[in-house]
Amino acid sequence: MAVYTDVADEELAAFIATYDIGALLSCKGIAEGVENSNFLLHTEAGYFILTLYEKRVDPNDLPFFLNLMQHLAAKEISCPTPVANTVGELLGTLAGRPAAIVTFLEGMWVKRPRPEHCAELGAGMAALHLAGADFAMVRPNALTVGDWRPLFEQCGSNSDRVQAGLSAEIEKELRHLEGRWPKDLPTGVIHADLFPDNVFFLGDELSGLIDFYFACTDAFAYDVAICLNAWCFEQDGAFNVTKARALLNGYTKVRPLSEPEYEALPLLARGSALRFLLTRLYDWLSVPEGALVTPKDPREYLKKLRFHQGVESVKSYGLDL
């Protein structure tokens, strides 16, 4: 659930008055996202989302995220568009936190994606990659191969409390990836967190992408690998090759993958699985007793990692190359 901050009435009204969106008619905290506080606003000018950035977001990164959304929206990628205030700024302050107002996006995320959704996701992600090509700002990925070992070291021997032998397994995988991580793949703006809850659909059609707060400059194929993990496994842990094929075909119809990108995909998928295994492990071990938020089970990503360890080529992802 995601309303961490209470906002005083007068302060909210004063904040809204710094925008050219008319008077406030309604403001409801919404149960979406886990990093920030989100409110659905209705004003005389329409519907908007107000986000208060909580402490897990680095304020220095916000201009990148907000300018990116503005850039993408101008290129007709359907995503929340930041609204500038009356002095032209995308970022303000509310309740002591950085705060932004973005446009409201229709659509709903799909809890059990089907291959049709994966195909739409692939195409939408490829369009995002193309649209970001001339975005001028750069933000290195803060959760890529070089960041995983420090994260792992913070978990330390506690990892084995989650599953016996986990420490050794992660250590071995880290060594494998650190020696082989590709450096020369086509690079640009990636979303880096395109999980189903960040992709809206109306019926079977993709209606928008949200939550750009992990977006960064990295290999496009790594974004694809993240989605293979996030979209193409069943609840029981089984890999669904039909969904993977749909995702990859959807992607390549809009932006073809190069030979080196295809070849790197199994390794990138292992890396992406390890990245989410490690962040979930860290969160799992950091949650205080009796906390309000139930962390996600890191073992889901251990299973995914093991699957990709057994993959020899993209044929396992449903492609006949």
Next chain:
Amino acid sequence: MAVYTDVADEELAAFIATYDIGALLSCKGIAEGVENSNFLLHTEAGYFILTLYEKRVDPNDLPFFLNLMQHLAAKEISCPTPVANTVGELLGTLAGRPAAIVTFLEGMWVKRPRPEHCAELGAGMAALHLAGADFAMVRPNALTVGDWRPLFEQCGSNSDRVQAGLSAEIEKELRHLEGRWPKDLPTGVIHADLFPDNVFFLGDELSGLIDFYFACTDAFAYDVAICLNAWCFEQDGAFNVTKARALLNGYTKVRPLSEPEYEALPLLARGSALRFLLTRLYDWLSVPEGALVTPKDPREYLKKLRFHQGVESVKSYGLDL
């Protein structure tokens, strides 16, 4: 926070299809209310609230609540209006729970009400009482004087864990109220839970009343007494007589209070304070370790009870009678 139930995509779409409100464009869980799961829906026909009734609401009471809202809305009380499905029913089933769709109401609740808000509340409550006069259904108050002792007995000696001597203090108050509780006051539909978060404003004007899930048939003046407690004390526990005067004057301009109602008000205020003290005490003692919801502090209502114990007449509420 209040989204207790996850609804499957297909099930939600099928449910919406039983209403004549067009296709679903957006559905967001909202962080409002504590008893039920609430979602803000946008469909081709507009904005609505979808409520899933969780286990604290007795399904047998739902027809009373929904028909009441329909009745009041028809009398131009601004409140959520239940939307009938294509076979004319106000109540359906979703995710195994009773579910209803009501119209979306503009406005925001006021976290720190001022006397102007109290005056509006008084007038709005009186209008509600008048509008309910010819509502045909009856629902006895399930949390009135006769229900307090059983609730207290369930708390037992644990009460003293909350505050030393609390048990004895409640026992004494119960005996006082049980012997004197008025039976012949003007009676009709009351809201019975008109706390600030159930009253919406646009600017200083009341724009609507929500959350009728404690509404029942009881003395009108008891509703007034509940509001004296809920609206007229400051954060530090001090009674604000200016707010009380505004509330009572706002009320009586629309529906005059009779002599017996005025006289009963201090006793009804004691009873109302005890009712919320007891339900909060019960919740406080029932919450399991590490629960998601922080219960409200019962001692707030102990302070309010003590204030009214010292009141001799409605003069203490700011009226010159």
